[in-house]
Amino acid sequence: MAVTWFTEEFKTSIAPSRMFKALILDSHNLIPKIAPQGIKSIEFIEGDSGPGSIKQTNFADGGHLKWLKHRIDAIDVEKLACKYTLIESDILFDKIELVVYEVKFEASSDGGCVCKMTSEYHVKAGVELKEEDIKQGKDKAMGLYKVVEEYLAANPEAYA
Numbered sequence: 001m002a003v004t005w006f007t008e009e010f011k012t013s014i015a016p017s018r019m020f021k022a023l024i025l026d027s028h029n030l031i032p033k034i035a036p037q038g039i040k041s042i043e044f045i046e047g048d049s050g051p052g053s054i055k056q057t058n059f060a061d062g063g064h065l066k067w068l069k070h071r072i073d074a075i076d077v078e079k080l081a082c083k084y085t086l087i088e089s090d091i092l093f094d095k096i097e098l099v100v101y102e103v104k105f106e107a108s109s110d111g112g113c114v115c116k117m118t119s120e121y122h123v124k125a126g127v128e129l130k131e132e133d134i135k136q137g138k139d140k141a142m143g144l145y146k147v148v149e150e151y152l153a154a155n156p157e158a159y160a
Helices: 016-025 027-034 131-154
Strands: 002-012 039-046 054-059 067-076 081-089 096-107 113-123
Touching: 002 131, 016 027, 016 096, 016 113, 016 131, 027 039, 027 131, 113 131
Parallel strands: none
Antiparallel strands: 002 113, 039 054, 054 067, 067 081, 081 096, 096 113
C-alpha cells in the first residue's frame, strides 16, 4: 500500500483557540447548524469524543455521499491539534484504503491563526493518486473551514 501526502494551509483573523473549539471540539453541534445545506448531522456512534471515538457525518440529500465515519486518533487541547482517520463511507473507494488527517491551529502575528492540515492517503496497491483525484473533497473541506470562519467573525462571543 502506497501513501500520498497533501498539505493545506490557510490564514484567518480568528484566534486559534476559537477555530479549534468550533471545528474540532464542537463541530458535531455547530456544523449542521451553520451548513445544513451540506451536512444534515454529525453524531458520535462510539465513544465520548475523545481518542478512539467514532464520529459519523450524515450529508444532506442529493450529494454523492450519504455518510462518512471518522475515528478520532488524538486530540491535544493545549497544542490545538487533532488527528483523525476516515475509516468508512457509504460509497466504496476504488483507490483509497483510508485517509489520516492532522489538523493544527497556530497563532499568527496579527492575532489570528494559521490552520495547517496534512492528509495522508493510503492508496490501494498499484494505484497512483493525484491531487486532482481528491480535489473535490479538499475543496469542500476548505469551504467548510471558511463557513466556520465567517460564522465566528459574525459572532465574536461564540467559542471565546
